[in-house]
Amino acid sequence: QVQLQQSGPGLVKPSQTLSLTCAISGDSVSSNSAAWNWIRQSPSRGLEWLGRTYYRSKWYNNYAISVKSRITINPDTSKNQFSLQLNSVTPEDTAVYYCARDRTGDLHFDSWGQGTLVTVSS
Amino acid sequence: QAGLTQPPSVSKGLGQTATLTCTGNSKNVGNQGAVWLQQRQGHPPKLLSDWNNDRPSGISERFSTSRSGKTASLTITGLQPEDEADYYCSAWDSSLSGVVFGGGTKLTVL
Numbered sequence: 309q310v311q312l313q314q315s316g317p318g319l320v321k322p323s324q325t326l327s328l329t330c331a332i333s334g335d336s337v338s339s340n341s342a343a344w345n346w347i348r349q350s351p352s353r354g355l356e357w358l359g360r361t362y363y364r365s366k367w368y369n370n371y372a373i374s375v376k377s378r379i380t381i382n383p384d385t386s387k388n389q390f391s392l393q394l395n396s397v398t399p400e401d402t403a404v405y406y407c408a409r410d411r412t413g414d415l416h417f418d419s420w421g422q423g424t425l426v427t428v429s430s
Numbered sequence: 431q432a433g434l435t436q437p438p439s440v441s442k443g444l445g446q447t448a449t450l451t452c453t454g455n456s457k458n459v460g461n462q463g464a465v466w467l468q469q470r471q472g473h474p475p476k477l478l479s480d481w482n483n484d485r486p487s488g489i490s491e492r493f494s495t496s497r498s499g500k501t502a503s504l505t506i507t508g509l510q511p512e513d514e515a516d517y518y519c520s521a522w523d524s525s526l527s528g529v530v531f532g533g534g535t536k537l538t539v540l
Contacts, residue, residue: 318536337431355475355518358527372528406474414481415465415520415529
């Protein structure tokens with residue numbers, strides 16, 4: 309059974325960088341079928357996909373247009389995890405952030421992290 | 431902002447059938463269909479059905495999906511109190527090269 313365990317700070321100051329990590333157990337970040345996603349949820353924006361990383365003989369990333377200039381998602385094969393970095397945050401980035409596994413690459417979001425409430429405030 | 435359109439709320443009686451809709455365009459729902467997720471208060475979303483209308487193990491047969499053109503539907507038969515939740519659709523948008531979500535439908539079981 310796949311488990312995703314999120315970690316990272318719950319409070320980030322405006323203009324700084326939001327950093328979260330998602331540790332994977334029961335699967336590999338280097339899986340040739342899965343994709344590893346970051347999704348956030350807020351009352352004002354609902355569910356919002358941020359991006360994903362996946363391995364198909366080499367590493368690929370896709371990012372949402374809304375955050376493309378500020379986001380980096382990186383795999384860490386040595387620790388079997390992946391991370392989210394979102395730069396230059398504003399209060400609009402306040403949300404619950406989830407990591408999620410897409411088991412097949414076809415939006416089969418079958419495993420989710422526990423969620424991390426990140427508040428952007430000074 | 432939601433890329434797919436869902437009615438904000440639906441109310442049905444215990445034991446009745448609810449059909450939730452999700453409308454997109456030719457680049458998302460009309461292209462490859464939608465996946466459906468259920469979210470109960472305080473929990474992450476849970477996958478109900480993928481693009482191929484396959485239900486993950488443990489998901490009741492009372493949940494079924496269909497698609498007609500640019501609109502996907504989730505039908506829940508024999509409504510139970512535990513079906514009361516928020517339901518989201520999601521699709522890959524080929525014009526955005528990314529995933530879009532609906533705004534969600536809050537299902538109330540009376």
